Amino acid sequence: AQKITQTQPGMFVQEKEAVTLDCTYDTSDQSYGLFWYKQPSSGEMIFLIYQGSYDEQNATEGRYSLNFQKARKSANLVISASQLGDSAMYFCAMREGASGGSNYKLTFGKGTLLTVNP
Amino acid sequence: NAGVTQTPKFQVLKTGQSMTLQCAQDMNHNSMYWYRQDPGMGLRLIYYSASEGTTDKGEVPNGYNVSRLNKREFSLRLESAAPSQTSVYFCASRDSLLRGQYFGPGTRLTVT
Numbered sequence A: 001a002q003k004i005t006q007t008q009p010g011m012f013v014q015e016k017e018a019v020t021l022d023c024t025y026d027t028s029d030q031s032y033g034l035f036w037y038k039q040p041s042s043g044e045m046i047f048l049i050y051q052g053s054y055d056e057q058n059a060t061e062g063r064y065s066l067n068f069q070k071a072r073k074s075a076n077l078v079i080s081a082s083q084l085g086d087s088a089m090y091f092c093a094m095r096e097g098a099s100g101g102s103n104y105k106l107t108f109g110k111g112t113l114l115t116v117n118p
Numbered sequence B: 001n002a003g004v005t006q007t008p009k010f011q012v013l014k015t016g017q018s019m020t021l022q023c024a025q026d027m028n029h030n031s032m033y034w035y036r037q038d039p040g041m042g043l044r045l046i047y048y049s050a051s052e053g054t055t056d057k058g059e060v061p062n063g064y065n066v067s068r069l070n071k072r073e074f075s076l077r078l079e080s081a082a083p084s085q086t087s088v089y090f091c092a093s094r095d096s097l098l099r100g101q102y103f104g105p106g107t108r109l110t111v112t
Helices: none
Strands: A010-014 A019-021 A032-039 A046-052 A064-069 A074-079 A088-096 A106-108 A112-117 B004-007 B010-013 B019-025 B031-038 B042-049 B064-068 B074-078 B087-094 B107-111
Touching: A010 A019, A019 A112, A032 A064, A032 A074, A046 A064, A046 A074, A074 A088, A088 B042, A106 B042, B004 B087, B010 B019, B019 B031, B019 B087, B031 B064, B031 B074, B042 B064, B042 B074, B074 B087
Parallel strands: A010 A112, B010 B107
Antiparallel strands: A019 A074, A032 A046, A032 A088, A064 A074, A088 A106, A088 A112, B004 B019, B019 B074, B031 B042, B031 B087, B064 B074, B087 B107
């Protein structure tokens, strides 16, 4: 079974509107972390936002917020006020186990290609 | 502060040739990782090194070897390249206090 599922291969949004990119995960660990990365067409991987399984509040970083629903095992990325530069591939990833552990590996989803239209 | 650097940026190999992908980070990070990215597959972990002197297999280690030369450098070696190893390879690093991994720019490898 896939550990990270991103069900939207592609999404379109109008400039200045908000968009939600879906991510569901599967783990039996109590301690885990969820990440979102952005990959523009230039190819680099850019870390956007992190949510720990014990964090009580949803993570926010500027225009990015993570809608964390633990019971549903979902960690959706919300981008507010979309900009043309947000057009990119977005990957959800999960770390299983405690963040301080040395055995720190990420499992990635297959990604969602976001296109922002002017 | 260059972050995570990778060399080369592009490489074309013939089947059976060998090569080493180099990765270095100047952030004094403990852990380093090698991933491959294939179309429609996301990133998959090949090998990682939790700290200097240790290496462990990831999800897709077959056909690869790694060396953690020192705290800064983590190399990935293909002993006998195969067309199935055509991919984009990313190196990443992480400090124990950081929550995200920081990625290099990638190496695009084609095996013919």
